[in-house]
Amino acid sequence: MIPEPPSLRRGVHLLARGLGRSFEGGLVPAVRRADLEVQPGEAVAIMGPTGCGKSTLLAMLALLEPPEVGELVLDGVPAARLGSGERVRRELVGIVFQFHYLLPHLSAAENVLLPLAGSALSAQQRRERVAELLHALGLEHRARTLAARLSGGERQLVALARALVNRPRLILADEPTGAVDSATGKLLLDHLFAPAGGGTPSIVLVTHDPAVAGRAHRVLPMRDGVLPA
Amino acid sequence: MSFFRLAWCNVWRQPARSLACTLAVGMGASFYLIFTGSAAAFLEQFERMGRLLGAELVVHRSRATSPWSATLTAGEVVQLAAVEGVRRVHPVAIGRTDVLGDHFFMVFGLDPSAAMAAGLRQLDGRLPPPGAQEVAVGTFAARRLGLAVGGTFDLMGRRLAVVGVYRTGHSLLDHGAILPLGLAQELFNLGDHVSFVLAATREGVDPSRMAEDISAIYSGLEATTTDMWVSMYGQFQLARSFLHFLAVLCLVVAMVSVSAVLQLALLARAREYAILRALGWRRATVGVVIVAEVGVFAVLGALLAPLLGETLLLAVGPLRAESAGFVAPHVNLRLIPETLLATVAASPLGALLPAWRAVRLAPARTLRLP
Numbered sequence A: 001m002i003p004e005p006p007s008l009r010r011g012v013h014l015l016a017r018g019l020g021r022s023f024e025g026g027l028v029p030a031v032r033r034a035d036l037e038v039q040p041g042e043a044v045a046i047m048g049p050t051g052c053g054k055s056t057l058l059a060m061l062a063l064l065e066p067p068e069v070g071e072l073v074l075d076g077v078p079a080a081r082l083g084s085g086e087r088v089r090r091e092l093v094g095i096v097f098q099f100h101y102l103l104p105h106l107s108a109a110e111n112v113l114l115p116l117a118g119s120a121l122s123a124q125q126r127r128e129r130v131a132e133l134l135h136a137l138g139l140e141h142r143a144r145t146l147a148a149r150l151s152g153g154e155r156q157l158v159a160l161a162r163a164l165v166n167r168p169r170l171i172l173a174d175e176p177t178g179a180v181d182s183a184t185g186k187l188l189l190d191h192l193f194a195p196a197g198g199g200t201p202s203i204v205l206v207t208h209d210p211a212v213a214g215r216a217h218r219v220l221p222m223r224d225g226v227l228p229a
Numbered sequence B: 001m002s003f004f005r006l007a008w009c010n011v012w013r014q015p016a017r018s019l020a021c022t023l024a025v026g027m028g029a030s031f032y033l034i035f036t037g038s039a040a041a042f043l044e045q046f047e048r049m050g051r052l053l054g055a056e057l058v059v060h061r062s063r064a065t066s067p068w069s070a071t072l073t074a075g076e077v078v079q080l081a082a083v084e085g086v087r088r089v090h091p092v093a094i095g096r097t098d099v100l101g102d103h104f105f106m107v108f109g110l111d112p113s114a115a116m117a118a119g120l121r122q123l124d125g126r127l128p129p130p131g132a133q134e135v136a137v138g139t140f141a142a143r144r145l146g147l148a149v150g151g152t153f154d155l156m157g158r159r160l161a162v163v164g165v166y167r168t169g170h171s172l173l174d175h176g177a178i179l180p181l182g183l184a185q186e187l188f189n190l191g192d193h194v195s196f197v198l199a200a201t202r203e204g205v206d207p208s209r210m211a212e213d214i215s216a217i218y219s220g221l222e223a224t225t226t227d228m229w230v231s232m233y234g235q236f237q238l239a240r241s242f243l244h245f246l247a248v249l250c251l252v253v254a255m256v257s258v259s260a261v262l263q264l265a266l267l268a269r270a271r272e273y274a275i276l277r278a279l280g281w282r283r284a285t286v287g288v289v290i291v292a293e294v295g296v297f298a299v300l301g302a303l304l305a306p307l308l309g310e311t312l313l314l315a316v317g318p319l320r321a322e323s324a325g326f327v328a329p330h331v332n333l334r335l336i337p338e339t340l341l342a343t344v345a346a347s348p349l350g351a352l353l354p355a356w357r358a359v360r361l362a363p364a365r366t367l368r369l370p
């Protein structure tokens, strides 16, 4: 995988065929069958009731959870042949979790720096990237504040900055606006769909909010662990 | 965000816990310092004794296990004195006896030369000449036993006139006594045997060459330069190995307790490690964060070790006086770099289990935990 120049970084083509995953030895079928195709640069929203398997599906797309059945293909390469999940997440994927999952004892800027550990960028370049993102999100004055001292909305914005810092070609966002007010939610979505630093990543977005889903190119309903093609 | 910075943050977020870990490592390192220091000090005593007598060579029976096994005959001493290149020989008979609670009161039987008397750092009175029923005592022994020049010393059932109190600067001699060689041989039933012979070489003679020659010519004897002296004795090697084993054991115990503390912390931090993995951190990098954290404890603990060691020795002060003549536990500042190195080298031991458990966490599952 040769990384493209940042300005040209475009979305990946994602193809999921018949993904399935259960827990507790098959007693909890979290995702029964998910079929999904995302074109490069396309934003897809997934909506569905609580417990229907949306987060589990995103975990499989992020190679955090191995599917029991089905196939995941990124840019024509089966995920199994892409190397370790860590490497794919490091180089390709940005994740905004359902809960912000910041490290509370690190500052906002340090949290955003985390995905760049082991990247080829110089310390200076890393700092610039972080500053650029925090500035774009109106958080530069909070850069040195410990995550534990940030407000809920600020945390979610920092979590977004962290997901964007490695200029991902695929963004997986799980209810990014679930816990923030509408103004912050709008700011967050603006940056999710048009990330600072350029590029047109592919986006898979999970939400309960029809207004949020409306900003995606397509909205797909999920029910009882099934995401129909 | 480098892994080291993260480790450093982890050290500071729970100061009490980190202090406990640092103190545990510090204790282990201070014991390491004391044990290795004592071993080195004990062995140094013998080297310095050779130097005190102006000798470059030590000759003893081959395969002798300790310097107090007296096995050289008078005939052999005469032969050695006649070897070309040897300027002077000092036959020495060492004995050990109990004196008022000191189980390692060392008695040195030797006939002092003028050179030796001059080499003493301090001498009140004189050294006993050959054939006299007299004794000179070390300054620490004199103080402990209340002896002074002009008094008498009851040693092994013999009443001896104290003719000198000396100070050499090394504790085996200064806690013991010097007798004429013949008297020491008599008291310890050695016949005409001596423990070893210290030999001074003539100008221009290479001592190590000479040592090889003597060992080659006299098959039953073994000669070595004084600085290599104690390395010849099996018992000393054993004692040294044992002390070093104890020293390392203390570091291991310290690291095992650090490991236990970090595994408890792991319960609280599992989610964080899962987040890092979800952000694309390699297993190895997550492991290195934990190794680095223990490394910080190791460095801080090792730097604290001299202070803790001194405090410890102060606390066991009375015990120290008891054993002072034999092994003098002390904090040897020259061993601090070695202690630092050993502690840091032992630190992966403290990190191994917590790091292994941290990298084995399944990120997705761990993130779901409440």
Ligand SMILES: Nc1ncnc2c1ncn2[C@@H]1O[C@H](COP(=O)(O)OP(=O)(O)OP(=O)(O)O)[C@@H](O)[C@H]1O
Residues within 6 Å of the ligand: A023, A024, A028, A029, A030, A049, A050, A051, A052, A053, A054, A055, A056, A057, A098, B364, B365, B368
């Ligand atoms: N690791 C796991 N072990 C056991 N059960 C699991 C696990 N992960 C998910 N589940 C179960 O699978 C089902 C789907 O969970 P998931 O988190 O994917 O739902 P969701 O659609 O994201 O719900 P929500 O909208 O509330 O976030 C749930 O019933 C959940 O309890």
Ligand SMILES: [Mg+2]
Residues within 6 Å of the ligand: A054, A055, A056, A098, A174
């Ligand atoms: Mg969910």
